[in-house]
Amino acid sequence: xxxxxxxxxGRGAAAEPxxxxxxxxxxxxxxxxxxxxxxxxxxxxxxRAGRVTEVHGSERSPRAALxxxxxxxxxxxxxxxxALEEAEELDDGDVLADRGRRDLRDQRVITIDPEGAKDHDDxxxxxxxxxxxxxLWVHIADVARFVAAGGPLDREAARRGNSVYVPxxxxxxxxxxxxxxxxxxxPGVDRAxxxxxxxxDARGEVGxxxxxxxxxxxxxxxxxxxxxxxxxxxxxGDPGLEEGVLLAAEVAALLRDRRMARGALEASTGEPVVTxxxxxxxxxHLEGQTPAHSLVEECxxxxxxxxxxxxIARGRPTVFRHHEDPSQSRIELLYAQLDELGxxxxxxxxxxxxxxxxxxxxxxxxxxxxxxxxxxxxGGPALWSLVLRSLRQAHxxxxxxxxxxxxxxxxxxxxxxxxxxxxLLVHRGLLDxxxxxxxxxxxxxxxxxxxxxxxxxxxxxxxxxxxDDLCAAFLLQxxxxxxxxxxxxxxxxxGLIDAGIFVTFDDVYTxxxxxxxxxxxxxRADPLGVQLIGRVSGRRIRVGDPVSARVVRIEPLxxxxxxxxxxxxxxxxxxxxxxxxxxxxRAGARPR
Numbered sequence: 001x002x003x004x005x006x007x008x009x010g011r012g013a014a015a016e017p018x019x020x021x022x023x024x025x026x027x028x029x030x031x032x033x034x035x036x037x038x039x040x041x042x043x044x045x046x047x048r049a050g051r052v053t054e055v056h057g058s059e060r061s062p063r064a065a066l067x068x069x070x071x072x073x074x075x076x077x078x079x080x081x082x083a084l085e086e087a088e089e090l091d092d093g094d095v096l097a098d099r100g101r102r103d104l105r106d107q108r109v110i111t112i113d114p115e116g117a118k119d120h121d122d123x124x125x126x127x128x129x130x131x132x133x134x135x136l137w138v139h140i141a142d143v144a145r146f147v148a149a150g151g152p153l154d155r156e157a158a159r160r161g162n163s164v165y166v167p168x169x170x171x172x173x174x175x176x177x178x179x180x181x182x183x184x185x186x187p188g189v190d191r192a193x194x195x196x197x198x199x200x201d202a203r204g205e206v207g208x209x210x211x212x213x214x215x216x217x218x219x220x221x222x223x224x225x226x227x228x229x230x231x232x233x234x235x236x237g238d239p240g241l242e243e244g245v246l247l248a249a250e251v252a253a254l255l256r257d258r259r260m261a262r263g264a265l266e267a268s269t270g271e272p273v274v275t276x277x278x279x280x281x282x283x284x285h286l287e288g289q290t291p292a293h294s295l296v297e298e299c300x301x302x303x304x305x306x307x308x309x310x311x312i313a314r315g316r317p318t319v320f321r322h323h324e325d326p327s328q329s330r331i332e333l334l335y336a337q338l339d340e341l342g343x344x345x346x347x348x349x350x351x352x353x354x355x356x357x358x359x360x361x362x363x364x365x366x367x368x369x370x371x372x373x374x375x376x377x378x379g380g381p382a383l384w385s386l387v388l389r390s391l392r393q394a395h396x397x398x399x400x401x402x403x404x405x406x407x408x409x410x411x412x413x414x415x416x417x418x419x420x421x422x423x424l425l426v427h428r429g430l431l432d433x434x435x436x437x438x439x440x441x442x443x444x445x446x447x448x449x450x451x452x453x454x455x456x457x458x459x460x461x462x463x464x465x466x467x468d469d470l471c472a473a474f475l476l477q478x479x480x481x482x483x484x485x486x487x488x489x490x491x492x493x494x495g496l497i498d499a500g501i502f503v504t505f506d507d508v509y510t511x512x513x514x515x516x517x518x519x520x521x522x523x524r525a526d527p528l529g530v531q532l533i534g535r536v537s538g539r540r541i542r543v544g545d546p547v548s549a550r551v552v553r554i555e556p557l558x559x560x561x562x563x564x565x566x567x568x569x570x571x572x573x574x575x576x577x578x579x580x581x582x583x584x585x586r587a588g589a590r591p592r
Contacts, residue, residue: 002043002050003072005059005557006035015043015050018059018557019072019466025050040068062281062474065557066166066467073463075164075171082152087177090146095192095215098145100436104195105217108244109139111185112222112296119163119172120185121418123193123218124299126247133201134251138303139216141183142192143417144427144437147174158449161456163419166467167274167281172419179418187218194427196303196414200251204258209306213436227292249291252298259301263407265363265391267384268370272508274471281475284468286507300415301406307430308410312401317443318429319422319450320412322400324392325355326362334365334390337530341379341544343372359404362390379544381504382494386530386543393458396422396450398443422453469559472508476561477554486550488566493545496532498525503547503563511561513549518565 002025004015013032014024018040026049033052035041040059043050056071057064070076079087096103107125121141129135147153157173164171172179185191197210220241230236230245260266270286304321311318331348338345345368349357369383391405396413403411414430417423425446431437441449480487491505500514515523521534523541531542548566555561 001053002045003056003068004041004043004050006032006037006039006041006052008037013037015041015052018065018068027052040064042068042071059557061279062471062556063168063276063279065470065474066168069463069467069470070164070166070171073459075463079175080152080156083156084175084177086152087175090177090182092182092190092192095145095190098192098213098436100434101192101213101215102195104137104139104193104214105190107137107216108240109137109185109216109218110220110222110241110244111187111218112224112227112292115223115225119170119179119183119418120218120221121183122296122300122415123185123216124248124296125216126244126251128247129199133199133207134247134254136198136200136248136251136299136302138196138198138299138415139185139193139214140195140303140415140423140427141185141418142194142213142427143174143178143183143424144194144431145192145213146178146182147424149428149438149441153178157421157424158452161421161453162460164460164463166464167471168276173421174418183418185216185218187221190215190217194430196306198302198306200254200302202254204254204256206255206302206306209310211307211310211430211434213431224290224292224296227295228290231291231295245295248299249295252295255298255302256294259298259406259408263360263363265359265366265387265405265407266370267366267387268373269381269384269388270507272468272472274468280478281471284472284475284508301408301411304412304414305408305410307414307426308401308412311412311426311429311433312410314433316429316433316440317398317446318412318440319396319398319425319446319453320401320410321394321403321422322397323394323403323405323411324400325358325402325404326391328353328358330390331358331361331365333528334386335361337386337528337543338365338368338383340526340528340530341383341542343368343377343379343383359407362387362404363407365390378492378546380492382492382544385494395454396457398446398450420453420457421449425449466559469510470556473554473556473559473561476509476551477556480551480554489549489551489563491547491549493541493543493547496525496529496541496543498523501532501541501547503549505547505549509561511549511551511563513547513563513565517552517563 003018005018006013007016013027016024031051035052035055038059040056041052042054044053056068109123109125111120111123123139125137127135160173163173193214193216195212195214198206199208230242270288272284273287274284275282335345346364366387401410413423414426417427425441429440432440489505491503493501494504495502503513504510521537523532531540549563552564553562
C-alpha cells in the first residue's frame, strides 16, 4: 500500500509518494479509481503497476492531507466489527450496584479541559478539612467497568496503545460509544469513575489516601480559558464554582511547591494549536503553560503518585512510567553548550556523579536558562531545546519506578484510561488490589504491554509532530501567496548541522537554511553542536542568534520550509514544489 499524489505522466498518470521520497508508480486508465491529477490517493500494488483504492481529496486541502497522512502512518483502519458490536451492547446498568461503588453525586465536581477536547476522562473536587489542609478528589472515568480484559474492545485498545491527536480530529483508542459517551465525564450526567481521594497538608504533602469506585455527576465543564479567568479575578456567574476553582488552585500550588523543592525539572515549552476555517488552516499558535494547565497537571501528578505508592506497598505488579536520570556525558555536554552560549551555570562536581547529582545538575541547568532569559538573555526556545535533548525519553516499564523529570520515586499513569492503554492496566491492578475488580494483569502481560505502548506512544508523537508541521506549512504558503514571496521573516537559530541551520520564526514555523546559500564562507558545525564557524572568516552563527531570511520553497505535504539569507537575490513568483533538503525540529514536550 502506498499513499501518493496523482501526477501527470506523459499522456497518462502515475502515483508519486506523498510524504516520502520514492519512485513513481504507473497507473493504467482503469486503475485510477475516479481520482484526478493532484488528488491524494491510496494505491495498492499489483506487480510493478498500481491501482487506486481510495481517494482522500486534493493535495491542496490540509484536511485531505491530514486524512492521507493518517492512512500513510497505518492509523486509518476502522475498529473491527466485533469491537464495535461489543461497544454498542454496553450500557450504564445499575452502576451503584457495583461492588465498592460510592455515591459522590453531591460533590461539586468540575472538569477542566482544552477548548475542543474530544474526551473528558478526568474531573476534580475539593473541600477544606476541619483540622487544616485540603481534601482533593481526582475522579477518572471507570473504563475498566466497560472494557473486559481479553475481549474484542480490549484487544483493539491494546493494539492501538493510545489515541492519536492531529489537528481537527483524533484517532481514538476506544470507539466513540465509550470515548465520547459512556466514559466521558460530561456535565449533568451520572458517570462511573475510579476515585483517588487525598488529603494535602499546608506543606503540600499527601497524607491520608483512599481509593474507590464511585458515581459522580460533573457540575460544569470548564475550558482552560474559563479557569484562567477565575484565577485572574474574573467571574463565571457561579460563586460556588469559582470558590472551588480557587481552592483547587491553592492545593495545586502547594503540591507544585513541594514537587519543585524535591528537585523536579521544569522547562518552558509550548504546544502548537491549529484552527481551521472550512478547509483552510486559519491559524497556528503556540499555547504555553497557564495557571489552569498547572492546576490540572498538579492534581493529576498527585493522583498518579498516590496510586503508584499504594500498589508498591501491596506488592502488586503494574506498569510504571519510568524516566531515567540523564547520563553524566549528556549533562557535561549540556553544561559545555550553555557555557559556550553565555548562560551562567553552577560548577559541576568533580569526578563521577551519582543519579541524584545528575538529576540535580539537569534541574540546575533548567533554572540557569530561566534566569538567563528573565534577565534579558537571548536564545529562548533554542536553549530549552538543549535542556530537553539532554534528557532521556520516558517510557513504560513493569519494574522501573522512578521518574527523573518529576523527581518522583514512584510514578505511573492512572489518569487517562480513555486514551492510554497502560492507564487501563493500572486501573485493573488497582481495583483488584482493592478487592472490587476482576483479577489484575499478570507480569508477562504487563511487560509486553509496556514495550508495545512505549513504541505506539513514540509513533503517535512523531505523527502528531508531522501533522502540526504540515498544517504550519500550508498556512505559511497561504500567507506568502497573499503577502508576497519576497516577505522577510525574522527568526532565530533553533538548531544546526553541518549542512545548515534550523530557523524558527513567528513561534510556530521552522525552516531550514542550507549553508550552501550562505555565500560569504564555508561553514562547519563546532564539536558542541551550537554554532557554525566560517572556515576563512571565523564568523560564528550560534544557536539563539537572530536571523533574517526569505522562504525559497515550501513542501506542505512534508511540512518542509526552505530558507535563504535575506541578502540573497530575491526570487520572484511562487516557488515551485520540488525536492528539498529542508527539515524541521522542535522542542519535545515535557517529560511525563
